[in-house]
Amino acid sequence: MTEEGEAAISPATRIDRVMTAIRGRIVDRSLMPGSRLPSVRAQSKAMGVSVSTVVEAYERLAAEGVIRSRPGSGFYVSGSAAPLALAEIAPRRERNVDPLWISRQSLEAEGDVLKPGCGWLPASWMFDTGIRRALRTLSRAENAELADYGTPLGHAGLRQILARRLAAHGVDVHTGQVLLTESGTQAIDLVCRLLLEPGDTVLVDDPCYFNFHALLKAHRAKAVGVHYTPSGPDLDAFTTALQLHKPRLYITNSAIHNPTGAVLSPVTAHRLLKLAEEADLLIVEDDIFADFEEAPAPRLSAFDGLSRVIQIGSFSKTLSAAIRCGYIAAREDWIDKLADLKIATSFGGARLAASILALALTDGSYRKHMETVRRRLGEARTTTATRLARLGIEPWLRPGAGMFLWCRLPGETDATELARRCLDDGVVLAPGNAFSLSQTARSFMRFNVAQSADERVFRSLEAALHH
């Protein structure tokens, strides 16, 4: 076939065809590692394509590492070959159900796996239109925006948006009090680096987000759980823990509590802060679910004016989890030290990620998007609760917002055992004790209503319950 005869075929297809031919010859060993490829001219003749098509195909194969160029000598099949397409390591199902079990099972799940145990929305619920628009806009941005490190505090525009959002929740900050981080988790990690010494004690809610346990372990901190009630931590237990353990820090969720969906009451917030003041306790308030709120809940950071409370958050739950970016709002002198720690341990910030998020957040349709998400979550909470009730699984409370239902299993069902059984059906669950330091949530399970639309979740649960 001549070049002319190929005119109807796109250049991209022609390049692909050459690449496929070469790859085929490497796979069937007619081109061995280290051997020289046909010259560009010879290959062009042999396949009836233009010289520039072959050049481009060779360049791309070289970029992939399949072949290598030796200047002045041509192209060669790469020498010591790493396997071309090794299968991904399978999730390790046999692993103990430690705080990292759910994270890894959920993050490693692929294809057909259902994830009512994970802590995020399905990709189809996220703000992809806004992200797509932002990507197109940024493909035309200035070089510096695409190639340079971010400033130590991070993208000024995004920090301004955050300062305004914080103000809307009654947290008065200026942009110098807002530091961007690589994720919400990294935000807490940096705060721990700043405030904790190995061996320090940290209070967490029992139950709480399981990754707090893993994070504190990484800091060699001693975690102490405080029983959580539908209006916040149990204040008697909190007072006792302060006296007994002299903790340095308390880490909690504001707005919508993970895993229970509970909301801190103003009176608990106020008393909690008084106790914290007396005991010189610092507080990290994780506000990651802020945009799911139907009605504004009290924020410890607002009551306290960011004097002993640090607020952190991110955009992974509502905008995109593929674009990592979090923030810390705190006293300015702490922000300065946190910026130093950020440089020391991760250097520049993710400038492009922040630009994408800033564009998406100022996109006029973000508010509407979130209204839709909240409405869908409300519906999903009702539907899921109804379906679970049929199996005798009852929520501990009926949350007014958010994606979680914290549920008691019927009788004395062991949630971890149930999770193991359902995993065989390709259903990843979040058993209660992963959230509980005292291991008193053996019969509890956290359900993500946005990830529970599929009938198979309930069929698997039913079968596993009657095992």
Added chain:
Amino acid sequence: MTEEGEAAISPATRIDRVMTAIRGRIVDRSLMPGSRLPSVRAQSKAMGVSVSTVVEAYERLAAEGVIRSRPGSGFYVSGSAAPLALAEIAPRRERNVDPLWISRQSLEAEGDVLKPGCGWLPASWMFDTGIRRALRTLSRAENAELADYGTPLGHAGLRQILARRLAAHGVDVHTGQVLLTESGTQAIDLVCRLLLEPGDTVLVDDPCYFNFHALLKAHRAKAVGVHYTPSGPDLDAFTTALQLHKPRLYITNSAIHNPTGAVLSPVTAHRLLKLAEEADLLIVEDDIFADFEEAPAPRLSAFDGLSRVIQIGSFSKTLSAAIRCGYIAAREDWIDKLADLKIATSFGGARLAASILALALTDGSYRKHMETVRRRLGEARTTTATRLARLGIEPWLRPGAGMFLWCRLPGETDATELARRCLDDGVVLAPGNAFSLSQTARSFMRFNVAQSADERVFRSLEAALHH
């Protein structure tokens, strides 16, 4: 003006005009915080634009946080207002020249500041065409690609590309031995988390990349410097340090050493590994400058077969520093533990960042781009050395590759003093002692030749030298 009369003006301009009008009224206090905005219909009439234009403008202002919507009641000026456009905090020039001084001065530099002291290429030298293409491609990607968390080890395609690149340097790995991280710095940070206990001793080169000092401080590790020669660390000093300090870890640059531009010789590499084996020392090899190499240098990780050596790297120096992504190549059992630590301290990986980089790296033109960069660096090394020589500033060695010249200043010039003086001219320099644990590089300065094209760098140096 009627809607018809506006037909020639783009919808975007009309929306902007409404936004500007409302912002103006908020700034001049004719709309006070908490007060209700004109109804959409009234505003549309008043400005002679369509109702949908006003709706879009209000939505955008709401997304910015300038106004708020109360369902069923209209839009209101946001209550407690954070200042709209606070100036960025200025770089703190008075700060002590500690390991973080250069980082912050370089990262915070804006506008007209020249940065021969920084450790990266100008944005205009980076692979922006590849990044732009990748952004356009990804704006059409599947939802999951744009919105979901990455897997624990990270983007499979990028890890495959890395495995092939490593193989090309003689480091035989499969993709299960490659973990993506949020940055090269975070890669070392995770390794330190895995391998170090507080109080452990770590060997570094003297001089070495200054951020190693800051990072080790964050880990409460004790850093010990080993004199660096043009062919690698001084092996006598290394042996003594092993005996005296029983270090757990040695962190070094392979390929092109920062700040000296030196290259490890095969014989030093071999002896070093023998010493490490005898002393049960682990090694982190930072291969961040790999793509600048003109001729392949020995890799400790290749000699050792990744048994006690861990290799880390990133894409910040050649592709983009705005897109954060690094990697760790190590023993598979360590990778597994490192993945747990990554989840605990930063959760999901930056999936979109990895997708952008994978696309850019397999873009046929990346190899050509790097050829151009290497050629330009070669020219810039010559030009810069010539210009510095005129000022009596001489390189310690003439590197065959890379962006750095490690130079001795004339006489007994104090580099830190010189750096302070040049900063007043808007020139950020990298004084030697920031790289030297023993503080024996008082008269040395690291120059980035790619950032030294501007005459003003040399004029400022000359003036400061004759101060």
